[in-house]
Amino acid sequence: MDPIIILAAGVTTGTVLLFAALGEVFAERSGVINLGVEGMMLMGAVAGFSTVVATGNPWLGVLVAMLAGVALSLLHAIVTITFQADQIVSGLSLTLLGTGIARVLGEGLSKAGSTSLLPRPTIPVLSEIPVIGPIFFTEQSVLVYVGYLAVPIAWYWINRTRPGLHLRAVGENPTAADSLGVNVYRVRYMYVMLGGLLAGLAGATITLAIQPGWFGDLTVGGRGWIAIGLVIFAQWSPLRVAIGAYLFGAIGRLIYDIQGPAELFGFSNPFKDVHALTFFLGMTPFILVILILVFGSREAVRKRLGSPAALGMPYVRGERGH
Amino acid sequence: MSASQVPLAPPPRARRMPYTVSLERRLEAPRRSWLITLVAVLVALVISGLMIALVGGDPIRSYVHIVGAAFGSPGVISDTLVKATPLILAGLACALAFRMRLWNIGVEGQYLMGAWGATAVVMVPLVPADAPAPVVLAAMAVAGFLSGAIWGSIPGLLKAYLKVNEIIVTLMLNYIALLFIQYWVFGPWSEGGFQMTRQFPRTAWLPRLSDFADSVPAFGGLTVHAGFLVALLAATIVWLVVRRSRWGFVIQLVGDSPNAARYAGVNIKRDIVLVFMASGGLAGLAGMSEVAGAVHRLQDTSPGYGFTAIIVAYLARFNPLGVVVAAILFAALILAGREIQPSGIPAMVQGIVLFCVIASDVLRRYSVRVQRAA
Numbered sequence: 001m002d003p004i005i006i007l008a009a010g011v012t013t014g015t016v017l018l019f020a021a022l023g024e025v026f027a028e029r030s031g032v033i034n035l036g037v038e039g040m041m042l043m044g045a046v047a048g049f050s051t052v053v054a055t056g057n058p059w060l061g062v063l064v065a066m067l068a069g070v071a072l073s074l075l076h077a078i079v080t081i082t083f084q085a086d087q088i089v090s091g092l093s094l095t096l097l098g099t100g101i102a103r104v105l106g107e108g109l110s111k112a113g114s115t116s117l118l119p120r121p122t123i124p125v126l127s128e129i130p131v132i133g134p135i136f137f138t139e140q141s142v143l144v145y146v147g148y149l150a151v152p153i154a155w156y157w158i159n160r161t162r163p164g165l166h167l168r169a170v171g172e173n174p175t176a177a178d179s180l181g182v183n184v185y186r187v188r189y190m191y192v193m194l195g196g197l198l199a200g201l202a203g204a205t206i207t208l209a210i211q212p213g214w215f216g217d218l219t220v221g222g223r224g225w226i227a228i229g230l231v232i233f234a235q236w237s238p239l240r241v242a243i244g245a246y247l248f249g250a251i252g253r254l255i256y257d258i259q260g261p262a263e264l265f266g267f268s269n270p271f272k273d274v275h276a277l278t279f280f281l282g283m284t285p286f287i288l289v290i291l292i293l294v295f296g297s298r299e300a301v302r303k304r305l306g307s308p309a310a311l312g313m314p315y316v317r318g319e320r321g322h
Numbered sequence: 323m324s325a326s327q328v329p330l331a332p333p334p335r336a337r338r339m340p341y342t343v344s345l346e347r348r349l350e351a352p353r354r355s356w357l358i359t360l361v362a363v364l365v366a367l368v369i370s371g372l373m374i375a376l377v378g379g380d381p382i383r384s385y386v387h388i389v390g391a392a393f394g395s396p397g398v399i400s401d402t403l404v405k406a407t408p409l410i411l412a413g414l415a416c417a418l419a420f421r422m423r424l425w426n427i428g429v430e431g432q433y434l435m436g437a438w439g440a441t442a443v444v445m446v447p448l449v450p451a452d453a454p455a456p457v458v459l460a461a462m463a464v465a466g467f468l469s470g471a472i473w474g475s476i477p478g479l480l481k482a483y484l485k486v487n488e489i490i491v492t493l494m495l496n497y498i499a500l501l502f503i504q505y506w507v508f509g510p511w512s513e514g515g516f517q518m519t520r521q522f523p524r525t526a527w528l529p530r531l532s533d534f535a536d537s538v539p540a541f542g543g544l545t546v547h548a549g550f551l552v553a554l555l556a557a558t559i560v561w562l563v564v565r566r567s568r569w570g571f572v573i574q575l576v577g578d579s580p581n582a583a584r585y586a587g588v589n590i591k592r593d594i595v596l597v598f599m600a601s602g603g604l605a606g607l608a609g610m611s612e613v614a615g616a617v618h619r620l621q622d623t624s625p626g627y628g629f630t631a632i633i634v635a636y637l638a639r640f641n642p643l644g645v646v647v648a649a650i651l652f653a654a655l656i657l658a659g660r661e662i663q664p665s666g667i668p669a670m671v672q673g674i675v676l677f678c679v680i681a682s683d684v685l686r687r688y689s690v691r692v693q694r695a696a
Binding site for chain 1 (some may be wrong): 493497510634666676677683684687
């Protein structure tokens with residue numbers, strides 16, 4: 001129950017949510033909801049892990065995982081952008097499809113045991129800073145450091161660059177963006193695929209940086225859905241995504257560590273005495289997402305914040321908006 | 323909407339091709355739209371066959387095996403109907419909510435809570451242990467329906483009064499419901515440390531065809547139970563409600579055009595909660611029928627009926643009677659799929675089928691027009 005250890009572990013596991021939620025932020029900013037995150041993460045996880053089992057090269061695993069995520073997201077893009085199908089149903093079937101393919105590919109992988117993980121360097125100088133150093137810069141996986149870089153880059157890209165302006169325009173008012181010469185279809189394809197790439201990377205983070213091994217659907221275990229909830233909590237902002245992701249990671253570690261000590265706050269620890277009670281602990285992240293949505297929706301109403309205006313609507317060139 | 327010509331995106335390179343392909347918005351729905359769905363399913367089966375071949379299976383043999391294992395004899399037809407029973411009820415739950423464009427993805431959790439409520443009647447017990455079977459079963463059905471309806475009312479209330487996204491809430495409630503079930507079957511209701519309850523007494527079993535084998539020998543070994551009749555009855559009632567009742571018209575209106583409904587004085591908030599509760603109740607009834615009719619105990623595993631039900635509802639185009647047909651087809655796929663290796667193939671095929679069906683939607687809204695380039 002050392003807070004430094006809990007927070008450091010929170011940053012590690014939070015990186016999974018971070019990549020997945022950042023990817024969803026990009027897709028939704030372009031106006032496309034992709035509910036297939038869970039499926040794309042499973043694909044990334046299984047593709048990355050099986051690559052490492054076959055070749056022993058975790059870097060190649062990361063690459064294959066990202067490509068697997070892109071391949072799945074491309075399906076969603078074709079069906080929702082070109083064929084203008086319902087984004088909700090398409091995303092759900094993407095999760096189903098990804099889960100199925102991952103199970104097929106993962107057949108026999110659970111016996112593969114553990115493999116080499118990506119390196120876990122300690123950053124000189126920065127790791128010397130009290131509190132911050134041991135949490136963020138000591139023996140974290142390379143992918144965790146990639147996560148630190150991805151957040152400001154994503155923020156800068158969306159808010160300060162020309163392509164980012166096009167992205168926001170397409171998500172808010174595709175007709176106006178089109179009339180100004182932005183190729184709405186191409187922008188949406190690009191960012192849905194970027195979302196798939198990051199979801200695949202999130203899956204690879206699980207199997208190549210945190211927990212080498214394949215445990216079927218439990219490998220991802222609902223984290224794709226939590227990531228989608230985080231995007232709403234974060235009001236589609238990369239910086240708030242980062243805060244939420246690390247916080248959820250830390251909570252995940254806390255509910256695991258809380259089962260250890262014999263006493264909690266001077267009382268006998270109920271979670272150690274009655275094992276079945278730990279199932280209620282396991283509910284915490286899911287209940288938290290609901291609470292965040294409840295309070296987030298009130299805040300959004302108060303501040304008049306909202307989702308991208310064209311979110312969930314297919315764009316049909318030459319037709320008036322819906 | 324005028325019949326405007328809409329190029330496929332990205333726009334075709336007209337110069338290089340002797341013909342251009344464009345989509346023309348249909349003025350009215352095509353008459354034989356179920357044919358489009360049928361073709362989409364066939365295309366999906368071909369794609370799935372290619373995928374099966376790719377991972378080293380034999381698609382033709384797999385499909386022949388599925389048909390044989392699901393419809394080959396009265397015994398397996400009965401097994402298929404047993405599997406179809408929870409899918410019909412859960413599919414109706416989805417169809418009802420989706421009609422109003424309420425994305426109740428939480429049918430899985432509502433199903434689990436219904437199974438829990440029905441189990442509580444036996445395990446607590448809520449009725450005297452020596453009560454006659456009709457009393458026990460009626461209490462289980464009511465408890466199952468109510469548990470599902472209450473679980474379904476949570477996203478309904480949050481959506482109606484706080485505008486909270488129902489997709490995320492229902493998904494989170496699925497995981498919470500599963501953990502809740504696990505607490506009961508690992509803890510208070512555990513049978514000797516195994517993650518399941520003890521087997522229910524015979525008074526809590528829905529009657530099966532094989533129970534009547536004494537008078538009709540042909541029924542021997544047939545496990546199809548009264549839950550199937552309940553499911554057919556529920557499909558008829560839901561069909562009457564959505565197609566023939568005033569309320570059915572109102573929820574369709576709210577789904578298609580919320581503003582028009584609001585101007586017409588519809589109490590949308592109340593209807594959102596009611597539809598969610600009815601949907602959750604049907605899902606709960608599915609859970610009850612499964613524990614009382616097929617499993618006869620509560621286990622910690624989730625069979626995923628709630629997710630398959632989404633596809634069933636979509637394939638049936640939210641038509642309650644179509645749900646029955648689609649549910650039986652998917653039950654066959656699940657049943658036969660159990661023996662197919664690798665085990666992920668049925669889920670993969672389901673995903674491909676759903677994808678092809680939603681992609682085919684474009685053909686319901688647009689007609690394809692091929693023209694000679696100018």
